[in-house]
Amino acid sequence: MATLIGTVTKVIGQVFAQSADGTKRALVEGDRLFAGDQLITGAEGAVAVHLQNGQELTLGRGSSMTMTGELLAGQAAHVNAAEAVTPSDAQLTDVEQIQKAIAAGDDPTKSAEATAAGPNAPGGTPGELGGGHSFVLLTEVGGRVDPIIGFPTAGFGGIPEFPEERHNAVIDNGDDTPPVVVPPPVNNPVTLTGLNVAGGELSLNEANLPAGSAANPGALTQSGSFTVSAPDGLTSLSIGGINVIVGGVAIGFPQSITSQLGNTLTITGYNPATGVVSYSYTLNGNENHAAGDGANNLSEQFTVIAGDSNGDTATGTLDVNITDDVPKAFDDSNGTASETQLTLTGNVLTNDVQGADRVPTGPVTPGTFTGTYGTLVLNANG
Template sequence: MRTQMIDKAVVVASMEGDILVVNADGSTRPLQAGETLSPGTKLTLADDAKLALLTPEEAAALAQGSSAAPEASIPADVADKVADEAKPDGTDKPLDPNDIAALQQSILEGIDPTKNFEASAAGGAPAAGGGGGIGGVAGASGNGGFVTISRTGDATIAQAGFDTDHSARPVIDRLQEDLPDLENELSDENEQVSVPEDVQVNGNLLDNTSNSDGPNAASVTLFSWGSSNNVPAGSTVTISGVGTLTVSGNGDYSFTPALNYNGPVPPVNYSVTDGTDVVNSTLTITIAPVDEGVSLTGLNVVGAEIVVSDASLPDGSTPNPGALTQGGIFSFNAPDGVQTLSIAGLQLVTNGAVMSLPQSLVTPLGNSLQITVISFNPVTGAGSVTYSYTLQDNENHVKPANDTQLTESFQVTLTDKDGDSTSASLDAMIRDDVPTAVNDI
C-alpha cells in the first residue's frame, strides 16, 4: 500500500486497481475516474494500482476535442456520387446537412451506412419495375426511397479515404514518476530530555514518530552511544563514570546516570523503521546538576575520639608504651567533588588530589598527630581518613587545680567544588596520673 498526496488541482484521467480517497475524518471512499482532486487530498493506492492525472487545462482540452469530432474529409468521387444521386427530381437541390452528418458519423464508426438508415422524407417507395433508382429515379440503388451510397468492389470503409482513428479518445500513458512525488509518511523527531543528577529517567523514542502509511508499526532497530555502534535494540550499554542506557525495540528507553555525575552525556543515535522505510534520529540527554551538601562523620564524639593517660608514660604509675598511641577513622563525603580537606591547617586533599602520606604535625601540647591513610573516590566524592595521636610526655594539669583530664582539639574542614563547607572537631583526651592515697598501718 502506498500513499499519494495531491499538491495541486488535478483531474483523474484514468485509473487501474484499488485506489481510495482518505477523508479528513480518516474514513475512505473509492476514487472515481474523471474526479477533480483538490490540493491536500490524500490517496492510498494498492501496490499494483496505476493512476494517471491531468491538470484541469489538459482535461478541458481533451474534453473539447472529444465532444467536437473533426469533420470527415469525404473523397471527391464519393462526394460527387452522393450529390448526383441526391437529386431525385432532377434539380440541383442539395442533400440535407443532417443526412450528411449522419452518413459521416456512420462511416467514422465503421458501420455500413446502407444498413443503418430508415426511410426518410427525402424519398418514397422504390419505383415499380425497379431499375434500381432512388425514389423511382433510374440508376439508383434498390434500397428504398432514401439516399444511400452503393459500395463498389471489396474495399473496406477504412480504405475509402477516411481517418477512422482521429476521434478516438487518446491513450494516456503517464508514468508514475510523472505524478506528484509519493511522500514518505514515516518520520521521527529528535528527542531531548533533562534529568536531575543521580535520578533515573525513562521515556519512549517513538513519542514523536509519525507513521500513517505503514506497512508495519514503527520500531527501533539499532542505536549507537559513545563507542558502542549499531547496537541491536533490546540491549544495554554502560559508559563508565557517565551512566547506563537501555533501548528496546518498542522505543522504551531507560538512562541511569553514574552516581554524582553531572557532566556531558554522549548523544544517542537510533534508527526507526516501518518495515519499508528507515529514518534516523537522535536522543540528547542532559544531566542537571544538583547542589548537594558535604558531610563529616566519626567526629564530635561525646567525650573524645582519642583517650590517652599520663599513667602509661615510662615514669607513670602504670607504664604502658603501647597505650601512649591511639587512633581512629573519620569519613567525609562531597558528592559535588572535594575541593579541599584539612585538619588543624594541614592540607590532606587539594583540588580533588590527595597529598602525599604520611602527614604529621606537632600539637600545641607537644604531642604528635599523624595522618596515615586517606581513601578517596574522586567520582563519588566519598572517602575516609585514618589517623593516630601519640602522647609524648606528662602534661601539666592545672585547670582546675585538681583536674583529672585535659583535651586537645583539631578542627577538620571539608569544602566541595561549588563552595559548600562543613567543619568538625577531632579531640584527644589526656588523663592525669592522679596519686592514690593509702592509709598508714
C-alpha cells in the first residue's frame, strides 16, 4: 500500500496530482497525496499540504514536485527535477546589507545592485534560488520571526492564508441535444363568409302569396347558407337570437323563430367540419310596404355573432328582401251602344291586377255617373 505523504489544506487556481501510472487528477481541499504522486501547480496555481509529520508544505505557481518519504524525514525534495538550494552565507550577507540600508534611511532599490531577472542563472536549473520557482518547507508552524526591517512582523496563523475563490458552475448532464423551442401561440381571427351580400342573402315576392298576382306556395320559402371559420375553436354562434352553438357544443336542429315582420327564420343545420350554417326564411303574409306607386322592397335583418376560445368575435348580418306585389289598373272598353242596343254590361276589374295587398271590401266605389250621351251605373263588384 502506498505511503500517505500529506493532505491538501489549501488550493488556489488549478493544482493537479499525477500518479505513477500517469493518471492526472485535479486537487481540492481534503485530497490525500501518496508517495510517488507528482504535485503540479498551474500558471496561477498554489497549494498548501499538511504533511504526516506535522510540517506544512507550500508550492507556488508553475511548479511541480514529487511526493517522497524524504519530506516526512524533513529533507528537501525535488522541485522541477532539481534540488532546492539553501541560501549561501554570501546571499544572507546581501540581505543584511539591504536591511542595514533600510535602517539607515537609504532606498535599496536605487543604491543596491539590480536583482537578476529572466532565464535561470548560469549553471542553475529550475527550482534553484535565482532560477525558476521553489517550494517552501515550514518546519516550525506558528513560529514568530522578527527581521530587523524597522517594523514588527508575525508568522502564519497556522497555515498560509489563501484568498477564497468562487466559480460559477453549470451542471452538465451529458445531453447535447438542443432544447426544443416552442413558438408562441398564434391568435387566429374568426371570419364569416357568405353574409353582407349586396342586395341581401335572400329575396321573396309577395306575388307568390295565395292572394298574390302570381301565387306560388313553393316560392314562399327560400334557403341559403354561410360559413364561419374559427381556427382557435368555435365556442359560440347566434343568428337573430337563435343560439346555434353554446360552449363549443352545437344545439339540435332545426330551430325557428318568428321575425318582427311575422315571418319564420329557421336554422336547419351546422357542419362542424366545414363550418357551413344552413338556414331558410318563409314569407307568411303580405307586409306593410311604404306607400306610393310602383314596386318597392321591404328588408329584414338578423344579426350573426361568432366567438372563439381566445375571445375573438366576428359579426355579420343576414338580410332578407321582400318585394311588394303592387296593383295594376288597365283601361276598360265595351261594345258600342245603338238605337237597337241601348244598354251595355261589363266589369271594370276583370283586366286589372289587384296584388297581394287588395282591400277585402273593394276596391270599387259604386255609384251612378251621368255622361254626355248616357248614364254609367258602377256596382261594388265592378
